[in-house]
Amino acid sequence: MHVSEITAHERLVTYLTAADPALGAFAARSGPCDLTRGRESEPFDALVRAIVSQQLGGGVAAAIHGRLLALEGGIGTDPAALAGASSDVLRGCGLSGAKITALQGLARARLEGVVPGRTEAEGLSDEELIARLTTLRGIGRWTVEMFLMLTLGRPDIMPADDFGVREGWRLLRGHEAQLKPRDLRAVTEVFAPFRSSAAGYLWRIAGEAKRSRAAAAAAGRGSGTSGRGKRSE
Numbered sequence: 690m691h692v693s694e695i696t697a698h699e700r701l702v703t704y705l706t707a708a709d710p711a712l713g714a715f716a717a718r719s720g721p722c723d724l725t726r727g728r729e730s731e732p733f734d735a736l737v738r739a740i741v742s743q744q745l746g747g748g749v750a751a752a753i754h755g756r757l758l759a760l761e762g763g764i765g766t767d768p769a770a771l772a773g774a775s776s777d778v779l780r781g782c783g784l785s786g787a788k789i790t791a792l793q794g795l796a797r798a799r800l801e802g803v804v805p806g807r808t809e810a811e812g813l814s815d816e817e818l819i820a821r822l823t824t825l826r827g828i829g830r831w832t833v834e835m836f837l838m839l840t841l842g843r844p845d846i847m848p849a850d851d852f853g854v855r856e857g858w859r860l861l862r863g864h865e866a867q868l869k870p871r872d873l874r875a876v877t878e879v880f881a882p883f884r885s886s887a888a889g890y891l892w893r894i895a896g897e898a899k900r901s902r903a904a905a906a907a908a909g910r911g912s913g914t915s916g917r918g919k920r921s922e
Contacts, residue, residue, distance in 0.1 A: 700915040708879040715905050722889035724838055732810050733799045735840040739832045757783040772796035791827025798825055831910055838885050849874040857891030860898050
């Protein structure tokens, strides 16, 4: 880990601690939170992947996306080719009818300039991109927020509709139920202008809890199995 990275993390921890001591303490314990995945992607490519991945597990989504990218003629990466591709070809990748419609609408929007290129996107504000891209079928606010965080690296995004973020906040606070997105968005305003990092730590809290539950369940099954076949004396 580079000294500059440590310094940046320490500055972030100081800020988060001032805003919320519990989240700051977690950030200090768990180390830097990297949200740089996919930053080299063009907006069109990132949004294609996002549509393909909706409501699918990571492995299934990756397989379908890989088949799309492997199609001849650059169908998976060229907007004109994707817009003109036959439904049968796209369905052969494992795409549903709704996703085919959304992908071809995205491709036409790129050709028409509604979906910006990387350079143009860098010059647009978060809200401008949300307003523009959510007009497209199959792309909601959450999808655009993931794009802003993970592709463009925007530092101040709080995806309050995200289950993992809401669950992380519930666990951090010890609440019985998750906050509604509107309420979570309001209470996390204190983390501006670093709400993306705060969201990353909330994801991490939820992920660690999920892994702990899975490990405990596996241990319980193992314990139950080891006791089978033994007679009571």
